[in-house]
Amino acid sequence: MKYIKFVLISTLFLHSIASFAQGNIKIGVEIGPSIVSLRGNEIAENNDAALRMVAGLSLEYLISKKVSIKSGLFYERKGTKFKTSILLDQFGNPVNESENANSYFDYLSVPFMVKYRQGDRIKFFINSGPYLGYLLKSTSEIEGQTSFDTTDLNKKLDVGLSAGIGIEFSVGEKVELMIEARDNLGLLNISKVQITNDNSLKTNSLNFLFSVIYKI
Secondary structure (H helix, E strand, O other), rough: HHHHHHHHHHHHHHHHHHHHHOOOOEHHHHEEEEEEEEEOHHHHHOOEEEEEEEEEEEEEOOOOOOEEEEEEEEEEOOOOOOEEEEEEEEOOEEEEEOOEEEEEEEEEEEEOOEEEEEEEEEEEEEEEEEEEEEEEEEEEEEEEEEEEEOOOOOOOHHHHHHHHEEEEEOOOEEEEEEEEEEEEEEEOEEOOOHHHHHOOOOEEEEEEEEEEEEEE
16 A cells, blocks of 8 residues: 555656656657665675666656656666575475575666756766665565465665666657666665665666657
């Protein structure tokens, strides 16, 4: 129920901006793969980075030809690959075999970014700013076996900084295509449980976004 409220509030916020700024806005559909890692403690940093995905809608308000403010609502799957040796046999006894496993963190995120562009038909741009993330669900899965719900072990809120670089170009009077590489650095400890040696668990994702933009 909480994440439904989060979606509704975010959608109303974006709709309000669009209504206020009509004539100077762009709406986009963005999707692409992500390279995701976790950090903050030795175990997390030794895990392998994993290929995940991100998709969502963006809203951009043009302050001038070169400067704009950009936000949106995105679904992003984070998490890593790791090895686990904490396994049980069919009788409930521990075994020492190591298995491949994955962690998944499903977030709704809202970025708030300032964007600067340079160019005419083909524009190069940079953008940066904070983001808010809301955890929908987290799981751990041993490949080919059972998955475990870990949502209650993690905090709902993630806050971080995003920075991206890319190009955009017109394919019509009102349509643009965009390619962007964006790094999202989580700043908060997302774990509810204590990490060894008072360490933390933080997210990091590198998005490769492909977008279709419509000028209103």
